[in-house]
Amino acid sequence: DGRVISLVSRKGGVGKTTSAVNIGAALALSGHTVLIVGVDPQCGVCRSLGVEPTDLSTGLAEIFTGPKALTDLAQASPLRDLFFVSPRIDSLDDEEAFLEMLEAHADDFVREIDQARFLYDTILVDCPPNLGSATRAALMSSDSYLVPVQAEELCRGTVDPLLEFVGDFHRRAFVGQPAPDGNTAGADAERPLRLEGLFLTMANERTRMGRHVAARLAEDFGEELFDTGIPRTTRLSEMALRGKPAVIYDRRSPGSRAYFDLADELVYRFHLE
Amino acid sequence: DGRVISLVSRKGGVGKTTSAVNIGAALALSGHTVLIVGVDPQCGVCRSLGVEPTDLSTGLAEIFTGPKALTDLAQASPLRDLFFVSPRIDSLDDEEAFLEMLEAHADDFVREIDQARFLYDTILVDCPPNLGSATRAALMSSDSYLVPVQAEELCRGTVDPLLEFVGDFHRRAFVGQPAPDGNTAGADAERPLRLEGLFLTMANERTRMGRHVAARLAEDFGEELFDTGIPRTTRLSEMALRGKPAVIYDRRSPGSRAYFDLADELVYRFHLE
Numbered sequence A, B: 001d002g003r004v005i006s007l008v009s010r011k012g013g014v015g016k017t018t019s020a021v022n023i024g025a026a027l028a029l030s031g032h033t034v035l036i037v038g039v040d041p042q043c044g045v046c047r048s049l050g051v052e053p054t055d056l057s058t059g060l061a062e063i064f065t066g067p068k069a070l071t072d073l074a075q076a077s078p079l080r081d082l083f084f085v086s087p088r089i090d091s092l093d094d095e096e097a098f099l100e101m102l103e104a105h106a107d108d109f110v111r112e113i114d115q116a117r118f119l120y121d122t123i124l125v126d127c128p129p130n131l132g133s134a135t136r137a138a139l140m141s142s143d144s145y146l147v148p149v150q151a152e153e154l155c156r157g158t159v160d161p162l163l164e165f166v167g168d169f170h171r172r173a174f175v176g177q178p179a180p181d182g183n184t185a186g187a188d189a190e191r192p193l194r195l196e197g198l199f200l201t202m203a204n205e206r207t208r209m210g211r212h213v214a215a216r217l218a219e220d221f222g223e224e225l226f227d228t229g230i231p232r233t234t235r236l237s238e239m240a241l242r243g244k245p246a247v248i249y250d251r252r253s254p255g256s257r258a259y260f261d262l263a264d265e266l267v268y269r270f271h272l273e
């Protein structure tokens, strides 16, 4: 069965979407079948794959409103083994309805993700920069979560609270909570959620700040910090202009190579468990 | 009376907090008395002023739970005429309680902000990267809102939906809505909300992307785009390490000069109205 990993950070603009798309593409280029599910109402996943949300033929909310399964909504990408699903949000009312459905029917979302595990080796879920209903539904459906940490002080300070809050949320959501039918030992109680690890994004060894943040993270998190960091590169920031993952339009650039290495490290860590 | 301006963007990491603090400091250095109110549960404002949220003696939520007014909660900053108020959030339960109070008692928040207008020339509200209860309470209490636009394609695409969604929200929240006592012409119906303007952040004229985004914004938004853009500089990214606004520790650097110019342009536009 496929694995489900969420990209989570409450700090905005740290590279969640850029990483979900490039890790997904790097895995798809190494023989995995990958589905990227964007639950952020800002639709970053489809925008960075060159598709405006209003041009999508289907949207994620259809799993709640119609007969379609998540796997029916998967859109093709420039890579054969990479697919994506995105919200198709066009108004404030759409967004509010979408977030309310994710809150009220999180278990439907989880069931749909579980069904998709039969078709994909890896499912990556791109979350918005908060711990609201979209991120919660994603965490409930995930085996583990990955935390991109931008190599900036303002971001470093948000990591500890995030890990603590996610832990609190998971304990509350699953363990010991009476299931709707009152049976505390329900199947859900067994859904463990693991920290897959942290990885540095927009890393810059040439600045004092970049070195400071990298050193502090290594000190504070040890093994939990991936060896591979993603450098800040202009090539990576241009991805949304090109509408393709960077690992396709420029495989040999430092940013792309780093994402291939990160994907390899992810797979290596899978085998360690 | 003082003016209230919110820094709003759903895209994360675009410079809302960095701008609120530096515009506030630049205004305080030019003779204005300024209060910065952070409503983002991530407490970016206090972190970038060098204070950990858990070290604060008071927190914003006290306006809901105790006898204190917002102005009693104002903390001193390195500048005589600059004060700030921040949430003091230490757990997931705290965060959820804070956001629920902002939703249920938005009118108390608005009343407190209105009281603070008597003490401060300018009140800047730093919002989280979403349109949830914190940003809504901020918009309801504001005269206008400023939108920082990071000079990146992924951010440019989010500006139009943001302006539309804020417009929808405002129409729903105020105009024509029956006030709780059924009187549709309630005082609230008269709370106009204006777009103060957009301004470019992390601008970089040296890259194709930087030039592309700047050109498209100027084309699409004309007068609404401030003449002053904020360059991407290492100095500005180090602000949280130094715990002071950049305009204090390095007034002459390009980043600080840009924030002084932006504050001047803001004041100039005030007089135009």
Ligand SMILES: Nc1ncnc2c1ncn2[C@@H]1O[C@H](COP(=O)(O)OP(=O)(O)OP(=O)(O)O)[C@@H](O)[C@H]1O
Pocket (backbone or CB within 6 Å): A011, A012, A013, A014, A015, A016, A017, A018, A019, A040, A044, A127, A128, A129, A201, A202, A203, A230, A231, A232, A233, A234, A236, A237, A238, A239, A240, A255, B010, B011, B012, B013, B129, B152, B153, B154, B155
């Ligand atoms: N390694 C990198 N080097 C340079 N630019 C990058 C890098 N990673 C991401 N970016 C750029 O930084 C911006 C933020 O990245 P991205 O949107 O992926 O972050 P995010 O965490 O998904 O943001 P949000 O919190 O809004 O969802 C984007 O404009 C992106 O193009």
Ligand SMILES: Nc1ncnc2c1ncn2[C@@H]1O[C@H](COP(=O)(O)OP(=O)(O)OP(=O)(O)O)[C@@H](O)[C@H]1O
Pocket (backbone or CB within 6 Å): A010, A011, A012, A013, A129, A152, A153, A154, A155, B011, B012, B013, B014, B015, B016, B017, B018, B019, B040, B044, B127, B128, B129, B201, B202, B203, B230, B231, B232, B233, B234, B236, B237, B238, B239, B240, B255
């Ligand atoms: N002009 C700039 N040049 C370089 N770095 C900057 C600039 N403005 C902000 N930064 C850095 O970019 C990161 C994002 O900025 P900031 O946290 O102010 O954005 P934000 O919009 O408030 O983020 P969030 O969405 O998480 O609230 C921070 O680490 C900050 O130090």
Ligand SMILES: [Mg+2]
Pocket (backbone or CB within 6 Å): A016, A017, A018, A040, A044, A126, A127, A128
């Ligand atoms: Mg994103």
Ligand SMILES: [Mg+2]
Pocket (backbone or CB within 6 Å): B016, B017, B018, B040, B044, B126, B127, B128
């Ligand atoms: Mg912020």
